[in-house]
Amino acid sequence: MRNTVDRNEGSISEKHLDYAGAKMGMWIFLFTEILFFGGLFLLYSVYRVKYLADFHSSASELDIVLGTANTIILLTSSMFMALSISSLRKGRKGRSILFQLITIGLGVFFLVNKYFEWSAHIHQGIYPDSPVLLDMARGRIIFFSLYYVMTGLHGLHVLIGVAIIAVMAAFTQRETVSPLDFVKLENTGLYWHFVDIVWIYLFPLFYLIT
Amino acid sequence: MFIPEASNSARYVDAAFLVIVGISVALLAGVTSVMLFLIFRYKRRRGTKAEQVEGGTALEIIWTVIPVVLVLVMFVIGERSFRLIRSAPREIMTIRVDARQWSWMFGYDNGRQSDQLRVPLGKPVKLRLSSRDVLHSFYVPAFRIKEDCVPGMETYLWFTPQQQGSFDIFCTEYCGLGHSGMLAKVVVMPEKEFDEWYAGAGAKGNRGLQLLLEKGCLGCHTTDGTLKVGPTFKGIYGRTVTVVTSGKERTITVDGDYLKRSVLDPGADIVKGFPPVMPKIPVTPEELDAIEDYLEHLR
Amino acid sequence: MSEAIVPRHGLNSRPYLLVWIGLVALTAATVTVARLNLTAFAALISIGIATVKAGLVLIFFMHLKYEPLILKVMLGIALLALSLIILLTFSDVWYRWGAHVHP
């Protein structure tokens, strides 16, 4: 396959916003996301060292089946996202929209699962600053706070992603996003895959390390 | 130096300071004079033209390597003296330093407590620092030592006082409203005098006053009439004050009941003009009686 | 946008399916390892597997494979930055926990 990515960086684009430039912007945005979540992962690892035993015992209280299911849901959605882009570029607009809708559906499914998971814990009285939690060991307080903050922020990202993909589906329908100008969809994909990667790390950190 | 050199650490710090400031002043003078010289020497005049000099690799290397060496020297000087200042000898007297908003309490091994840090001249002392509420920092300029008091963990400092006298203690980590009033003194006494004090001659003060000290009340309230964060205790009993009770102002006369209520529920009646920042401090009924009794007779 | 600067890679759907199968397999593997309770290494293995999965997503789903070198370098810088701040923070907490922490 002939590789025709524009690598002549010195050239000025008449269209002003070129394909590689737009993608570079998105990647840089993702770097900031890496550092944003990085701060939380740092806190996680620091407190895990401090409260190893508490972290282990707390992690065993999370539902490993739900966690695994959610991992697979997100991975699958990521694949459909990638497929939707390649379908669009092959000119199969309908199929691309269908894949985007499936991605949205899986994202929503993920959030619904998360909702049930959170409510189960909240039902037990475990949420930040709850009397039940404050009675527990300090390491457990920190673990569950980390759990809520990290999965919560991740969930927020999923929610935003779902909204953006919905907009993209509409754009594809109206052909604002087309086989010749699909960088918006591709950037949405980058974002979605990044959200997936964050979960790939959250999953073992909270569910598996027992 | 600007202030007394009253501990072993001060010697190390001041020696390092002189060397590093010496290098710094030399560098500053060098840079500034070369700069001024070039301006006057190459000032634009009619007919003069700039001669293009593109730079030189040799020069770049020289003025990278020399600074690297200089700063490494400074680092080593700082690191050496730092290590000396941080390594406490094994045989050492320890004193607990308890920081809270906004006062210091010093606790000795024999149970003695004091709001002034009394130490014997020439004997190494280790301070075990902790905080009850927010971050504070224990600082004695004359000793050139400082360390934060962090809630939830313990930090330490040590020093050997080398000059008799009394020196300022400051809090250098901003800790709220009364931060700038969070002062105390370190009193360096001859060993004999210290031993007498330590053994407890004069230790039996008034129980109420002792409690006010231990509980940190005197961080905000004085017994001599000066104003700190809260109203003074001097002559408080029988004083007529305006208080704000759940948003409404009313005038009352301070009596035993009011005093006790103010300790048990500080937010209930706030004296007008003072901020509502007093924390609830646990006291036993017996302690409360002792405090009330003391305040009643403080004129 | 002219046709010439649009990349042509990543059109085939087959690799995506294969990567997906790989990811699901790795998920199964990591859950199994966790159940085995290899206490000393469990955490390390889990993170290792997660990193492989993240790598697959990056390289194939996110097309990093086809991106110009400069993007890969940039990503490297971002990851380096993150690892350095974690490392430097641990130079504190690693030596601070234990001795001074109240029980």
Next chain:
Amino acid sequence: MPAESMTTSERSYLQEGGRFKGVFSWIFTTDHKRIGILYLASIFTFFSIGVIIGLLMRLNLIEPGRFISERTYNSLFTVHGVIQIFLFIIPGIPASFGNFFLPIHLGARDVAFPRLNIFSWWLYISGGALVILSIFLPGGAPDTGWTFYAPYSIRTTSNVSLAASGIFIVGFSSILTGLNFVTTIHRLRAPGMTWFRMPLFIWSLYATAWTQILATPVLAITLLLLILERSFGIGFFEPLKGGDPIMFEHLFWMYSHPAVYIMILPAMGVVSEIFPVFSRKNIFGYKAVAFSSLGIAFFGYLVWGHHMFTSGMSDISRVIFSLITFLVAVPSGVKVFNWIATMYKGSVRVDSPLLFCLAFIFLFSIAGLTGLIIGTLSLNLYLHGTYFIVGHFHYTMFGGAGFGFFAGLHYWFPKMFGRMFNERAAKIAWLIMFIGFNILYFSMFLLGLQGMPRRYFQYLPQFRMNHILSTVGSWILAAGLLIMFGNLIRALFRGEKAPANPWGGSTLEWTLPSPPGRENFRETPVVRGGPYTFE
């Protein structure tokens, strides 16, 4: 190029003629030049508020308690810090001069994402508005110091959450500006504009932008956690719940130390522009200056721990951070030497932009050297948390970044507004500011050596003398600022028309008329040589 677009490009960017009229033609613009001006105006508005607060604080320290209360004083130094750091000096040069000149320096028509660019300004203004709002809402202005150290910031009842959300939003603005600049520099350079033909200002912005991208998100998450801590009690920094206050300090300085370089690097870029032009000579050691920017950005990212030498952090960590701190001084030194060497055999014209640069070098050298003093582990035990620190960072940020800003302001003023200012008045203002500055802040070094702690509402009698001296200095400095701004504002309306190239500069902005046309270049320029070529 069609004739129609030629006429529009001849019209100055200051003249109207877009989709919107009046104020809307500014706040809805996507023109990088107008956005630069928007930032300039808003930055100086915030700066004035910050200066007034600073003067009030200095006034109080003449006789504590006479004019303001303790509670107010604590809020004043908090708000002063927040405004001057997050709303003035961090966006300062990159967002104003950067926006205005980055595309022009590269020979581009605009930045890579013009709409994102104006969106950044909106974010900045909304964040700034929240910060200002936090002063006036019930609950009271935040009283934590700009560092928001936990656990005090968790427990105080003042409007910390609101101010933190404001800074969070401003942080996003900063990130987006950085993202925009990096992409622009990579993608939109004119033909022939290779990396080593870029003006050094662009190199410094490039390094700054990376720092903004990689450091600011850490601040964002830290502030978010602080807000969550205050509203939901998550306990990460609350010792009673197992949290560690020192982790807050780590996260906070992970951003806030690199932020120092976000402030100073662009100022260094401005200075690197001015020295060649006013010496009519190519910069001495172009590559050394360019790479030292990257070096500063890189090492600057790894030295945050030197703010924590007395925090209770492990001793080993203190040693490591001290070592890296010393290393970060080297690239700054290299820059200073190269700037000075640029004058060698030059033809030096001592006009106001150069005077500000000379002041920059002097003040920044003092800042850097005192930085070495407090970077020394043992000396830090003595000087940390005292007025020595206050003096040091004012020399860095005001003496460094601030004077660099003023240098750029005088250098580019004719280009941006098409008017010349009164050179004599500029020189007088410069002299008064320079004198006032040194009286104001040098006495702080002396206070620090005497052991005067910072953030003190009142003080012991031995500190009185230097406090009075410092306050008098603040009045002199304020007078200088007034003259400077008066001179520039007067020039806006009454100044002579500026020629296209009043200083004889050789970078691309001087090939454009003053003020530049809306489209920057009528034809995309083709670059054939380095940025500083004087015949």
